[in-house]
Amino acid sequence: MTESAEVECVVVGAGAVGLAVARALARAGREVVVLERAGAIGTGISARNSEVIHGGIYYPGGSLKARLCVEGRRMLYTYLDRHGLPHRRCGKLIVANDAAQEAELTRLAERGRANGVEGLTFLTSAEARALEPALRCTSALSSPETGILDAHGFMLSLQGEIEDAGGAIALGSPLIRAEASGRGFALHVGGAAPMRLNARVLVNSAGLSAPAVAARTEGLAPEHVPQAHYAKGNYFSLTGAAPFSRLIYPIPEAAGLGVHLTLDLGGQARFGPDVEWIDPLSTDEIDYAVDARRGDGFYAAIRSYWPALPDGALQPAYAGVRPKLGGPAAASDFVISGPEAHGLAGLVNLFGIESPGLTASLAIADEVAARLSEAA
Template structure:
């Protein structure tokens, strides 16, 4: 049986960042990926936004890792030549009734260490974005966008340069956890067994299902998975905006927001559509054109000139939720030996937004649990 120091399950952006961090600490690290390429799940189906860390509860993993990860990501992108743009974001109030909530955005961000927000009255916001309609806005200059694929390729390159590797088409069937190490049973093209002192479950959408196949992990430590599909619609033609536009957050979420890609193409979304895998365990990523109808009224609150029939189906992503519909949003779960008592094992549950932004910081946090520097 082959032996390595560490196995990371899942080659999304978080799995790659964790594997990179472990390899840079001197651990011989193998990433096992069920698909034939990196980042084919949630990591390639998001808005590619570098979040500033405005909304998350103070002291939460999301708040801490987003702020730290954003700073790390900008430095990393600059050093590696990854395409990105610090374009900024406007959080907008479209009625006076929303002004208290807009002020709360600044207060919450300040508690998270985000101190560069700027309050803009309507005229100042309109001067920045002439097509925008609002009564006030908050400018987040440290919000940006990034080429997520280039980012993941850079993480893969760092991992391999540090002696690590990725085994594709290698689904994990089962893990037998033991005090002297863990035996990972691998199916697919790389069928066989691999023994490792450290195992990190970074399987994203399928992390709870995988945790259920970890022999030695008690059932109470395995959360139920929920799947929240988010549909995006692209704007036909070029948008008259140079920054991201977000409505004031409401109880249901962040609303229908406008994001831009590095080419300037505008996308609107995501909405929330709770779904279930089919009998073969597959998720339906098709975007229903009819769902765009409910977007128009929301968007026209801040962009009244949105033309009719301007939204076209773009793509969808699925968020790896660990709370049921209607329940309060949960924090990232970094479940290590201190929580479940299994040496060398870390489970990552509910790593949704801002996971892309937080990935480098998350990698360091996980490495610190099992391989202190």
Template structure:
């Protein structure tokens, strides 16, 4: 079988890449190992539309998050994807954190984030009376959305231009062939198809596929570290109308409060380094959550948290240091017709449309 472009992975990023390539006139086949789209990283997160606040100026995360967030709001409006610009508050709960909050605001403005306002204690409590904070940074560009509906819309756009989806197909390796890449599929000893171009958007499996890509230099196969994050769900009604975030911590954004479109509240994720992905939530982890949440919401009731769900983030560093997305194309690794996406964690969902355009540009260069 001769194919034009194969996208490996039907999460939000893979589907956005398929959409962008289809809109550019390519014939695209999306191959997904699971039996449903978006069942990995894309379905185990906070469903937040990030403004682009935290990331180093000029990084892929900063540029693609800001561009992707603007595109995502317009995409949701156009396709009827449920979403809400609820805004968020990043809070300094102690006096010695206020200066750090100023630094977060400066980085956000350098990234081109609009809708920012520094609030003192009185202003923050006027917005959220239940909040305890010395100061806060208000981001009006932050929101929430229905990620599954978004992925269905991405797939619909791609399919309208001829893209196809095959579920339950596990691509285990790539071999060089004269006209592109031979696709090794689980259960088959020889390539079953040849694709002129391949996009490796396999999420937690991206490094494994890269390690079985014939000729790919070792320096373009970064290590993978699993950062598990557990969520706990609030029992009862939330007193907050905004998302509430503490200052960032190594490996993540701290135990924050997010809202769903039905008005429910959840807390997380925390950071737990694991050797293999697991998705159980240990109820004992709630003790740390109570302490972290009561730093900004002292009235959190006892027994107010119940285990929710867990996700695993594909980190490129095991130290907790923030690493940029690694999106490499032919100009980087020297392999024609191949794009690899590594370490696409938060804000990958927000940035997905911009990531898709970036992938299409790398393959057209």
């Protein structure tokens, strides 16, 4: 027999953003349960990224990505410092190697400054090489506010705060469907102990599965459920010592930021992601294996800014998938779809929360909490 329980707020998805939303709601005194279909927190998008704290340079002015990345980055550094969590404000260089790329670098700097990104400075080739002797470029844009963090440590801290505030994480608990009514939502939850939850507030932060979760919300009009597009990004790790102390990024490319060099907190270098559009039947069918042959294309891209990359130095590492709301030819913003958009009181759907979602997570959480408070 399926049990039934009452709860004020349910958040679907225990990635960085879902946990941040649940923390914000719990700290505001609301009763919160997080439903996570996997057996642990942070096993989806949040476990398969570069763990970069983004400055906020790339995103169009006035977009949610621009505003929430800059706000979220500031909040994230404060949070990590306050909680003593591992991170490093290592900075990054975006590099140009011809006149066309230098013009794009100027546009990026103008956009970043308009977005409120602090400390952006142009470097000549000699100045950049003084910082990073292995680098080749004609000029570079320095972003000192870019950094790296331990994403899982951050999520564990969020989980602890949720639980300290009286919230709960229900692992192995997929949301099968939701039924909207005037009093909230009847949530049918699967797993080893299926149950029904009656909630006044429902936040869909299911990442790659967010459109599918929305489609299973009875009462939500189909026009408020976007089509999902998936961009797989493959990463390769470097055998041997990292040649750089900062992150190195080329000029952005379509649907991504180019094959860039990032560092983990142990100093290991990795390169990626590339962009591989995939069309799985469902998110459960996604193949995260990295095809070693894709590394062939990495060498030329990396040698444009690190000519000394040795042959055979790259090894397949891991892959992630970004939820895109537009296909290969379209750029897309974060979408926070609340009652003002779809008319269902208490429902917030988060769509297209890809990079810089980890950086922006605390600001996204405050945005969701504010919209729910305004609608109450």
